[in-house]
Amino acid sequence: MLLFYNFFIFLYGLLLSIAARFKIKAHRIVEGRKNTFPYLETVLKENKSPIVWFHCASLGEFEQGRPVIEAFRKAFPDYKILLTFFSSSGYEVRKNYDKADYICYLPADTPTYAKKFVELVQPEMAYFVKYEFWYHFIKELKLNHIPAISISAIFRKEQHFFKWYGSFARKTLRNFTYIFVQDLQSKALLNTIGLEEIQVSGDTRFDQVHDICSHPQHFPLIKAFKDDKKLLIVGSSWPEDIEALIPLINNHDKNLRFIIAPHEINENGLQKLEQKINKGSIRYSRAAKETISNYQVLIIDNIGMLSSLYQYGEFAYIGGGFGTGVHNILEAATFGLPVFFGNKNYKKFREANELIALKAAFSVADSHEFLSKFYQLFQDKEQWQQASQIAAEYIQKNRGATKKIMNYSIAFLNKAKTA
Incomplete structure (x- = not known):
């Protein structure tokens, strides 16, 4: 299996290099990886401080790791923080994140790169967020007696770790020093394959969105747009989501306004969105x-505002449910917004299932079902208030993962200092 894994890493790198000729995201990853070692050799040349390493696949995982990064910064101000990404969408958005000292792409998971990376960085501790299971990097950390911690991990019985053919995947998990999982089911599954260094901490995103809710950015322009109307905020939308929403957007009366934040922002996509809207719309930048x-639809044409925009809304629709997976619904729920999303791909997200069961979230198959469920909530103030309260309370009840992770980290590092 190791030979197969190494071949897969090689083949993926080859295909990525080919795709880089045609796709900007692939090009950024390839060029970013080329620059990783020269960058680290330059910035670490004079460094005398201990380093802690955080790795996130993309932007979503970054948001899960962010509470721990910032808590670590407060607890250990003398440490330097290295943040690595796999994807360009994560790196490009957060390459100037001010709570990390060094930010770069993670090289391919080969024995040579892993050894070179660990020898160069020499981290005191490494955190891998959610689904990040890099065999050679984690093995190299273990060989050098560097603790590797998995945080906000979640497991399902369908995963290859728990299949008869999953022995190689299980080796990767056994190389972790400690694993923080989101739920009891994940812990029970890991116990079945002999892993014991596990703690149910919950999902760090609950701490992140609560912090945003407690200290949101304020936008006078958004307040002026809302006026005294109710507001539906569409976050991280894809074209499939817009198809489900357009009948409402184009036919509703003036008592409801819309903010649309597309998942991908580019001129072509923005123009196509504007062409579908037959009521007055305007881009935020204009x-x-x-x-x-005077407008009923506001299109957000920048990155970074969305998580604080929900404070102005009464309802939220979160994109991705008709595609690869529904995006972050917790950012809306923390402000007490009932949430709608597509029904094709949400079941693997624990929070989506739990909020549906609590009747604070609603999956929809198409525009017809969306209109039916939306108007029921829009016209019934008591039902809306109940759903709003449940959504906000759900966030409060699930906080605390960051504190559990940091308690372990502080105890571990303090023990290491006195050893």
Whole structure:
């Protein structure tokens, strides 16, 4: 299996290099990886401080790791923080993140790169967020007696770790020093394959979204747009999501306004979105406070605002449910917004299932079902208030993962210092 894994890593790298000729995301990953070692050799040349390493696949995993990164920064101000990404979408958005000292792409998971990386960085501790299981990097950390911690991990019985053919995948898990999982089911599954260094901590995203809710950014332009109307905020939308929403957007009366934040922002996509809307719409970058209330649809054409925009809304629709997977619904729920999303791909997300069971979230198959469920909530104030309260309370009840992870980390590092 090791030969197969190494061949897969080689083949993936080859295909990525070919794709880089045509796809900007692939090009960024390939070029970013080329620069990793020269970058680290330069920035670490004069470094005398201990380093802690955090690895996130992309932007979503970064948001899960972020509470721990920032808590670590407060607890250990003398440490330098290295943050690595696999994807360009994570790196490009967070390459200037001010709570990390060094930010770069993670090289391919080969024995040579893993050995070189660990020898160069020499981290005191490494954190891998959620689904990050890099065999050679984690093995190299173990060989060098460096603790490797998996955080916000979640496991399902369908995964290859728990199949008869999953012995190689289980080796990767056994190389972790400690694993923090989101739920009891994940812990029970890991116990069945002989893993004991596990703690049910929950999902760090609950701490992250609660912090955003407690200290949101404020946008006078958004407040002026909302005026005294109810507001549906569409977060991280894809074209399939817009198809489900357009009948409502184009036919609703003036008592409801819409903010749409596309998942991918590019001129072609923005123009196609604008062409579908037959009511007054305007992009955020072109709006003026004096006239923005004349429009019914506001299109967010930047990155970074969405998580704080939910404070202005009464309802949220989160994209991705008709595609690869529904995006972050917790950012809306923490502000007490009932949440809608597509029904094709949400069941692997624990929070989506739990909020549906609590009647604070609603999956929809198409525009017809969305209109039916939306109007039921829109017209029934008591039902809306109940769903809003449940959503906010759900976030409160699930906080605390960051504290559990940091308690372990502090105890471990303090023990290492006195050893």
